[in-house]
């Protein structure tokens with residue numbers, strides 16, 4: 518029975534390791550998505566700047582066109598000035614030219630502002646393009662690392678499962694059935710060590726007679742409180758440790 522208990526402790530260690538690696542493996546796609554989000558942000562900023570640059574260019578072009586039209590309008594008004602006969606007409610026409618010139622000035626201002634905005638956005642575009650390039654580089658690097666970690670984990674999991682199969686081959690079917698049944702209710706740790714007179718599964722003190730029986734290890738004994746299968750303090754095998762006290766108390 519000692520051998521069966523030893524196999525159970527090994528089986529549990531394999532199950533815990535497999536579960537741990539499996540958790541890590543399952544988190545990798547989310548970690549890749551997370552890494553991609555910085556890149557997505559930089560790209561969306563770049564798109565916004567491109568849109569603003571296009572708008573500045575459109576504004577400048579339409580302003581230039583309006584300005585051309587206004588300039589030829591002013592030119593026509595000046596030509597007509599020569600044809601006017603009376604002083605009154607002449608003064609009225611000068612006033613019209615003055616208003617047309619003011620409109621031309623404000624169109625020039627509009628074109629200048631659009632040009633400045635365009636230059637600003639062009640500069641911003643180059644800066645953010647640099648950030649996007651950096652983000653692409655670091656994302657690609659991180660993605661490659663995570664993908665290769667996934668491959669390593671898959672390989673490691675495969676090896677652990679083969680090793681677990683070897684243990685299962687030696688384990689009595691009835692003992693394995695008992696382990697599986699306990700595992701379905703206890704979830705994490707099924708085989709617990711007795712340490713300083715306490716079951717490490719539930720942390721409760723075990724009756725002295727049971728401690729002595731567990732030490733002899735000639736049969737599979739369970740904790741009277743949490744029903745975990747017990748093994749002694751000096752049991753010669755790798756000992757699974759509880760990762761948290763909560764997990765240990767969580768029966």
Ligand SMILES: [Zn+2]
Nearest residue numbers: 716719740743
């Ligand atoms: Zn217990």
